[in-house]
Amino acid sequence: MQEGQAEILLDRYRGRLIESAGRGAPLVFDITELERFDIEVADFAIEHPDEFLQMMNRAVNGYDFPIEVDGQIRVRIRNARDVRRIGSLRSTDVGRLITVEGIVRSASVVYTSLTEVYLVCRRCQTGMYAPAGQVKRNDGLLCVQCERSGPFKIDRERSKKDDSRFVVLQEFPEGLRAGNLPRSILVILSGDLVENIGAGNRVRITGVLKLMEGPKSKASETIDYDHYIEAVYVEQIERDFEDLVITDDDVEQIKRLSQEPDLIEKIRRSIAPSIYGLDDIKLAIALQLASAPETVYADGTTSRGDIHVLLVGDPGVAKSQLLRYVAQIAPRAVFTSGKGVTVAGLTAAAVKDETGDGKWTIEAGALPLADKGVCCIDELDKMNERDREALHEGLEQQIIAIAKAGITATLRCRCAVLAAANPKYGRFDPNETVAAQINLPPTLLSRFDLIFVIHDRPDQARDGELVEHILNGDAAAPAIEPDLLRKYIAYVRQSVNPVLTDDAKAVLKKCFLDVRGMCASANHPVPITARQLQALMRLSKAVARLRMSKTVSEGDARLAANLLMKCLGEVGIDPESGMLDVGTVDVGMPKTAADRTIKLQRIIADLAKRSPDRLASHTDVIAEAERAGIDIYKAENLLRKMVSMGSVMEVRAGKYRPV
Numbered sequence: 001m002q003e004g005q006a007e008i009l010l011d012r013y014r015g016r017l018i019e020s021a022g023r024g025a026p027l028v029f030d031i032t033e034l035e036r037f038d039i040e041v042a043d044f045a046i047e048h049p050d051e052f053l054q055m056m057n058r059a060v061n062g063y064d065f066p067i068e069v070d071g072q073i074r075v076r077i078r079n080a081r082d083v084r085r086i087g088s089l090r091s092t093d094v095g096r097l098i099t100v101e102g103i104v105r106s107a108s109v110v111y112t113s114l115t116e117v118y119l120v121c122r123r124c125q126t127g128m129y130a131p132a133g134q135v136k137r138n139d140g141l142l143c144v145q146c147e148r149s150g151p152f153k154i155d156r157e158r159s160k161k162d163d164s165r166f167v168v169l170q171e172f173p174e175g176l177r178a179g180n181l182p183r184s185i186l187v188i189l190s191g192d193l194v195e196n197i198g199a200g201n202r203v204r205i206t207g208v209l210k211l212m213e214g215p216k217s218k219a220s221e222t223i224d225y226d227h228y229i230e231a232v233y234v235e236q237i238e239r240d241f242e243d244l245v246i247t248d249d250d251v252e253q254i255k256r257l258s259q260e261p262d263l264i265e266k267i268r269r270s271i272a273p274s275i276y277g278l279d280d281i282k283l284a285i286a287l288q289l290a291s292a293p294e295t296v297y298a299d300g301t302t303s304r305g306d307i308h309v310l311l312v313g314d315p316g317v318a319k320s321q322l323l324r325y326v327a328q329i330a331p332r333a334v335f336t337s338g339k340g341v342t343v344a345g346l347t348a349a350a351v352k353d354e355t356g357d358g359k360w361t362i363e364a365g366a367l368p369l370a371d372k373g374v375c376c377i378d379e380l381d382k383m384n385e386r387d388r389e390a391l392h393e394g395l396e397q398q399i400i401a402i403a404k405a406g407i408t409a410t411l412r413c414r415c416a417v418l419a420a421a422n423p424k425y426g427r428f429d430p431n432e433t434v435a436a437q438i439n440l441p442p443t444l445l446s447r448f449d450l451i452f453v454i455h456d457r458p459d460q461a462r463d464g465e466l467v468e469h470i471l472n473g474d475a476a477a478p479a480i481e482p483d484l485l486r487k488y489i490a491y492v493r494q495s496v497n498p499v500l501t502d503d504a505k506a507v508l509k510k511c512f513l514d515v516r517g518m519c520a521s522a523n524h525p526v527p528i529t530a531r532q533l534q535a536l537m538r539l540s541k542a543v544a545r546l547r548m549s550k551t552v553s554e555g556d557a558r559l560a561a562n563l564l565m566k567c568l569g570e571v572g573i574d575p576e577s578g579m580l581d582v583g584t585v586d587v588g589m590p591k592t593a594a595d596r597t598i599k600l601q602r603i604i605a606d607l608a609k610r611s612p613d614r615l616a617s618h619t620d621v622i623a624e625a626e627r628a629g630i631d632i633y634k635a636e637n638l639l640r641k642m643v644s645m646g647s648v649m650e651v652r653a654g655k656y657r658p659v
């Protein structure tokens with residue numbers, strides 16, 4: 001490409017150039033457009049992008065504009081012919097223009113870097129500009145005046161500066177074969193490109209593949225470099241399912257499937273067919289995969305449509321297998337463990353990145369990486385403190401906010417969470433409430449729409465069926481092929497947004513009031529909360545979505561209500577009253593235990609008030625408690641617990657004072 005061709009090209013882009021200059025926006029060359037203009041020019045831009053950009057920059061900034069233009073106009077290129085996989089980049093690509101897609105795993109803060117350094121010769125005081133790379137490497141710099149190799153001092157004020165930022169781009173998790181780790185690459189951004197990109201974003205980046213300064217290992221016989229990309233264009237990807245192509249034939253098949261009478265049952269049986277039983281959980285997973293559309297209220301506030309499901313169970317009940325299965329079948333999914341595989345864990349972290357000279361970066365965890373998909377979290381109970389705190393907001397508002405070392409960032413995580421956890425002591429104790437045995441804060445539990453408890457109880461009839469299931473290999477054949485099921489889910493998520501009918505509303509209302517009634521009769525004043533009503537709405541919309549129906553029918557609502565009732569029943573039964581008690585999930589203590597605590601507290605306060613030393617004695621407390629109908633053994637236990645929690649003070653041995 002000759003120098004004159006740059007001017008010819010610009011004349012062709014004149015309209016756009018003037019418009020860009022007026023807005024202070026960059027001038028963007030699209031390779032597919034350039035190909036139509038001149039295939040050789042397009043080839044040149046791909047083979048020698050740095051030279052192409054230099055030529056175009058010179059031409060643009062020397063252009064005779066009919067309007068006043070202040071500042072420099074940046075030239076950008078986008079869409080190098082094919083989108084490459086990050087793992088496929090090779091040494092032959094170095095120096096060429098490439099386009100890659102991926103998810104931003106981490107993004108650094110914006111910093112200032114010197115692009116052209118103003119050097120002053122210490123011998124003759126002459127100043128000159130030199131490219132930053134050359135100064136950094138210190139290769140062959142000679143003073144323009146005295147022609148000696150310095151020493152030089154850097155004048156930062158007069159040096160040319162630019163905003164810079166680096167991100168680590170990682171391959172999409174859904175494009176990977178099982179067991180493969182996603183590959184990632186460092187991308188350097190400068191100028192206007194530093195804006196509008198953050199951890200968790202899905203982006204398409206066009207840039208020049210380069211080699212990192214300085215060899216990475218001294219051990220080998222060769223000099224090895226890492227690749228990085230110098231970005232020339234960044235765009236956000238709006239499509240929902242990148243690698244899922246749904247053809248017209250597929251759509252026909254999907255529509256045919258949606259008409260089948262026993263559709264929901266078929267879908268349920270296609271979820272993890274090799275795992276025996278767990279029918280309610282499989283139904284819940286089917287609903288979760290479809291989820292409901294986000295609700296936008298008149299005042300602009302929104303309510304999530306994603307359905308969160310928690311499985312708490314004895315070891316060996318196939319929780320992990322279920323999670324792995326869902327991670328494979330969901331059109332977009334991330335599988336992780338609460339124990340944390342990365343620094344960012346489940347949410348996000350601000351860390352000093354070694355690859356970027358120790359600059360602060362925001363690293364996206366599993367939830368932001370699963371944005372618009374499903375996040376499968378095994379061993380949720382093992383998560384760290386930071387995740388425990390940030391997860392509430394992540395589940396409900398679907399954002400992760402981070403503020404550390406003067407940097408703030410908000411990452412979106414519009415995903416459905418399927419999590420598994422073990423009981424606190426490894427195995428369920430039937431004499432305690434389930435809620436008390438889940439090693440997670442009650443406020444966090446209340447963010448899950450459905451909580452399933454899986455007991456590994458010996459049951460001869462069930463065991464017999466289980467053996468049959470395992471021995472009978474063809475039982476594992478799914479009712480719907482996994483490939484079709486993925487497409488079906490992707491399709492309904494994109495195209496079906498059901499609304500509630502009056503009949504459906506009536507069913508949900510009745511279910512809500514029934515549960516309230518059941519709890520009221522057992523003297524539970526505020527048992528079921530608005531959270532469960534929202535869960536009911538989401539679940540019934542998901543049923544309608546799976547049926548590919550624009551409206552939620554009475555039957556859909558009934559199916560959702562039954563499922564929620566079963567869950568509430570399993571988690572929320574107070575072992576003492578035998579009654580449904582949603583309070584166990586919401587506040588972490590069954591109502592009867594809470595009642596006893598209050599009673600005992602009053603007793604201690606009364607006794608202390610009446611005694612001369614303002615202290616209640618152990619014997620009196622227990623005697624009063626027994627009179628008030630509290631079992632002695634329980635009163636003893638409770639008193640110990642209150643002392644250890646600090647709600648009662650043991651001033652001397654056997655002498656208590658209320659706090």
Ligand SMILES: [Zn+2]
Nearest residue numbers: 121124143146
């Ligand atoms: Zn000099």
